[in-house]
Amino acid sequence: MNLDWNTLGFQFRPAKSNIRFHYKDGAWDDGQLYNTYDITMSVAANCLHYGQAIFEGGKAFRGRDGKVRIFRPEANGTRLNSSARQLLMPEFPVDRFVEAVKTVVRDNQEYIPPFESGGSLYIRPVMFGVTPQIGVNASLEYWLVIMVVPVGNYYKNGIKPVDAMISKDYDRAAPHGTGHIKAAGNYAASLISSKQAKDHHCPIALFLDPGSHTFVDEFGTSNFLAITKDGKYITPKSDSILPSITNNSLQAIARDLGMEVEYRKIAATELPELAEVAACGTAVVLTPVGRIFDGDKIYDYHQTEIGPVMKKLYDGLIGVQRGELPDKHGFITEL
Ligand SMILES: Cc1ncc(COP(=O)(O)O)c(C=O)c1O
Structure with a gap:
């Protein structure tokens, strides 16, 4: 991968893929990897007007031994569900969430910064309601998207207060x-x-x-x-x-x-x-x-x-x- 691992910083940049799950008629689908960052939705989508939108943040690291370690993905999945409950959004099973994180990290392995760079792969799940509506009600349809972003070592010049x-x-x-x-x-x-x-x-x-x-x-x-x-x-x-x-x-x-x-x-x-x-x-x-x-x-x-x-x-x-x-x-x- 042609990235300068030492100057990555913490900013969005596209990777290879993101994984998406669609919730409709009371159930989540099986999910799929997408190679685009675009999504089509109605301008009347609930998330745009009434804010049914929640997210998470996690990381995967490449070790000196070459192994990839994901830090506490089940804790992100559990917290996502606590956010979902409060905003009347559908929960996503934590075991499926962890599998989905693994799938998207595996598909984007070439974007995981090398051990020596001190960087990591930031994992950003986001869930939002997309039912077109003008009444203030919970959405009936949702997307859960998990994307990944290679990020640099925040402290490459030392840790300063x-x-x-x-x-x-x-x-x-x-x-x-x-x-x-x-x-x-x-x-x-x-x-x-x-x-x-x-x-x-x-x-x-x-x-x-x-x-x-x-x-x-x-x-x-x-x-x-x-x-x-x-x-x-x-x-x-x-x-x-x-x-x-x-x-x-x-x-x-x-x-x-x-x-x-x-x-x-x-x-x-x-x-x-x-x-x-x-x-x-x-x-x-x-x-x-x-x-x-x-x-x-x-x-x-x-x-x-x-x-x-x-x-x-x-x-x-x-x-x-x-x-x-x-x-x-x-x-x-x-x-
Ligand atoms: C408001 C707020 N508090 C605390 C945290 C730290 O949480 P975590 O350690 O799970 O990243 C975050 C970042 O996620 C945050 O946005």
């Missing part, structure tokens, strides 16, 4: 809303906060709980985690944040390292007291946060590099993903 800004004017989700599922609309809602943060030279926006604005929720596309001064891993408990598969995996690794993990409400007033802060998610695994801007206050974690505990967690997780460390928790599905 980024600044975050607390979103004061807008929430990404509502209390008892859709913040805990991967609904496309959540991301549209978070764009304005991300823009405000970027306008203040902060690459990421941090959201507080939408009910009281006193507890930490998460970043626009990643969970919040921190290390306390007494060495505990803490991460927010809230019903308006996405249950991150990366966060859940890092917690297992933290426990393996003998750390205490606290999954609890984190008051915004605790922010100045933390030792290390990071954002975590599939795309980056873990990004250290150097400073948090909170109105006219700045919490500075005095990091020019990734902190020592975050570094251990990061190495522990990418080690398993890349097949360099034992898979103690059954995170890997080999192709």
Whole structure:
């Protein structure tokens, strides 16, 4: 494959194929690989007007041994179904989802970056309702498409901390809303906060709980985690944040390292007291946060590099993903 693996970055580029399943008359079809990224639908399709659209994000890695390892595809399938239930969309059986991921990864093997590049194959499932309608009702017809995109090593120039800004004017989700599922609309809602943060030279926006604005929720596309001064891993408990598969995996690794993990409400007033802060998610695994801007206050974690505990967690997780460390928790599905 004629790609410059070392300059891939994280952006869409076509691969060989995507796999598509069509839901009609109450059932999913057997699915098929397509060599196009185009799809035909009515301009009256439900997803365009009323937002029945959900997605997922996962990754496959090529190991030093040449084997292809897919990271926790069953967790993506399970979360897709939890998103589907909330938006009255049809569930897709998790075992079929995992098989479909394997099929599309296998068909696009030549797009999986080599081990040495540090890149991976990003897996992007998306489900949307396509029934033409003007009344606000659940769609009767849906597509589930799983596409793959080769992506580069986000940290090829080293892991550098980024600044975050607390979103004061807008929430990404509502209390008892859709913040805990991967609904496309959540991301549209978070764009304005991300823009405000970027306008203040902060690459990421941090959201507080939408009910009281006193507890930490998460970043626009990643969970919040921190290390306390007494060495505990803490991460927010809230019903308006996405249950991150990366966060859940890092917690297992933290426990393996003998750390205490606290999954609890984190008051915004605790922010100045933390030792290390990071954002975590599939795309980056873990990004250290150097400073948090909170109105006219700045919490500075005095990091020019990734902190020592975050570094251990990061190495522990990418080690398993890349097949360099034992898979103690059954995170890997080999192709
Ligand atoms: C809002 C939000 N939170 C957290 C995450 C991290 O989740 P995961 O680790 O499953 O990628 C993501 C990215 O998927 C996200 O969009």
